[in-house]
Amino acid sequence: MRSGRQADWTSGDTATAFAGVRALSEELAQPLSDADATIQSMEDASPTKWHLAHTTWFWETFLLRDHAEGYTLFDEKWPFLFNSYYEAEGERINRFARGMLSRPSLEECVAYRHHVTEAMEQLLGREDLAPLIRLGLAHEQQHQELLLTDIKHALFQNPLGPAYHDTYGPSASPAAEIEWHEHPGGIAMIGHDGDGFAYDNEGPRHRVILEPFAIADRLVTNIEWQQFIDEGGYSDAALWLSDGWAWVNEEKITAPLYWEDERAFTLAGWQKRDPNAPVTHISYYEADAYATWAGARLPTEFEWEAIARGQDSAAASPAHDAHAGNQLDRLADMDGAPHPRGSSGLFGDCWQFTRSAYLPYPRFQIAEGAVGEYNGKFMSGQVVLRGASCATARGHSRASYRNFFYPHQRWQFTGLRLAKDI
Structure with a gap:
């Protein structure tokens, strides 16, 4: 896990914030094996590597594809895999089938992320794209929360009760009477x-x-x-x-x-x-x-x-x-x-x-x-x-x-x- 604090992307330092948000998603996945990152415990949840790839698809689809000169898709088949619910972007796999994606591997999804992250550097300073970039940052942060709650539900299905994090932390203090x-x-x-x-x-x-x-x-x-x-x-x-x-x-x-x-x-x-x-x-x-x-x-x-x-x-x-x-x-x-x-x-x-x-x-x-x-x-x-x-x-x-x-x-x-x- 990393040290330090994630950049506050509301402060205006877009490049630093973008790098911080992108890095945190991958760091949240570090404790997981490829198998951990592939499983889907229910239709409401998604596999970790799907979260990593879907947030990358978002940048590729709504920014790079239309605004980065000379950009070509990392893999032409992957938009079908990693579109979530955007009807305007065409067909996609059924939501519950996300857990059937044994391939691409977690490593390949991370490579996809690095490719898109690097390509995005040319767009981060464009004021005309700032609202869409802010939306993309907020979107990825939402998926970071989902990544944690989804992997918690997935690990709960395992009879061994495996832990995502190695420590639990302090207990709460007794609550005062409600005011x-x-x-x-x-x-x-x-x-x-x-x-x-x-x-x-x-x-x-x-x-x-x-x-x-x-x-x-x-x-x-x-x-x-x-x-x-x-x-x-x-x-x-x-x-x-x-x-x-x-x-x-x-x-x-x-x-x-x-x-x-x-x-x-x-x-x-x-x-x-x-x-x-x-x-x-x-x-x-x-x-x-x-x-x-x-x-x-x-x-x-x-x-x-x-x-x-x-x-x-x-x-x-x-x-x-x-x-x-x-x-x-x-x-x-x-x-x-x-x-x-x-x-x-x-x-x-x-x-x-x-x-x-x-x-x-x-x-x-x-x-x-x-x-x-x-x-x-x-x-x-x-x-x-x-x-x-x-x-x-x-x-x-x-x-x-x-x-x-x-x-x-x-x-x-x-x-x-x-x-x-x-």
């Missing part, structure tokens, strides 16, 4: 304010009307979730949404993903479950049921953002460093594998479910061309999460950032923060 951030309600401005990079789904900025509410100052912990289990939370239909109750029974869900007795599977293998750490790897259905059991509710994404204004990541970064918040950019300097350990503020540790459907904001328009498929076409049937996780790159934990998953998904570092009416 509440109160908000008087009224008109709130929601969405990105135009300062710095943002995805298209974070805007346009618009007004919403909020009723008075309060949000908990910390996440729900493992020990609190254990009480929910002990009191029959998974067997009380009155607590669950109808779809959630059907899911619990069909899938025989009795605990968060990766829990087994008093242990939990982590990126450092099986560990004794930390009772004071924030609970994670839960679905929207579970989060909503817990909130009902606790006599509270989940916040809306607008309530969450209204409280988060003033707690944005630029000011909160040092606290998160100390508490393993947004630390993917300093993974090599961490004292253990990324996992939630408890932190103050709204950012870091776990993505937090809201009760808001993932829908376009007023006046939202999908961008022209293939990059318009990045976010807009997924605005159906999913729920919004806020706040970033222990595996999220710095710069992605901002008040307006909108993550989104289907209600049953829980392989990401997902948790919850309670809200209530006042």
Whole structure:
């Protein structure tokens, strides 16, 4: 693993940031064998070497192919292998078939990366391409988080319980009694304010009307979730949404993903479950049921953002460093594998479910061309999460950032923060 910090690509040093982001992806793959990097544990996840190659395909397809004079594709067959969901870019292998790619090898995928990284050097100084380059950097950082959560799920399938990282790090301190951030309600401005990079789904900025509410100052912990289990939370239909109750029974869900007795599977293998750490790897259905059991509710994404204004990541970064918040950019300097350990503020540790459907904001328009498929076409049937996780790159934990998953998904570092009416 590397030493030092990944360049902050929002600072304007594009070449340094590009080199840092590209290098980190490969360093995250270093602990893995070719076999580790090839397996795909479920359709929601992708193999490590696919992540490495897909992020490279992105640069090749949207920048080099159209803007680098004399550039030829590294391999004309590979766009079919490493396109994800861009219909405008033609046919591709089925998503679940990514794990069948025994070839190309991990080594060949890394060679592809080096070829494209070198070719990109001629484009990094072009101002007309700066927005697309910033999108490419953010896209690759998203896949770095996915690389970690996907390999965690894959290694979990192995009866030997192999570890990705050799150390787990310190346990969380006991959580204090919940205190509440109160908000008087009224008109709130929601969405990105135009300062710095943002995805298209974070805007346009618009007004919403909020009723008075309060949000908990910390996440729900493992020990609190254990009480929910002990009191029959998974067997009380009155607590669950109808779809959630059907899911619990069909899938025989009795605990968060990766829990087994008093242990939990982590990126450092099986560990004794930390009772004071924030609970994670839960679905929207579970989060909503817990909130009902606790006599509270989940916040809306607008309530969450209204409280988060003033707690944005630029000011909160040092606290998160100390508490393993947004630390993917300093993974090599961490004292253990990324996992939630408890932190103050709204950012870091776990993505937090809201009760808001993932829908376009007023006046939202999908961008022209293939990059318009990045976010807009997924605005159906999913729920919004806020706040970033222990595996999220710095710069992605901002008040307006909108993550989104289907209600049953829980392989990401997902948790919850309670809200209530006042």
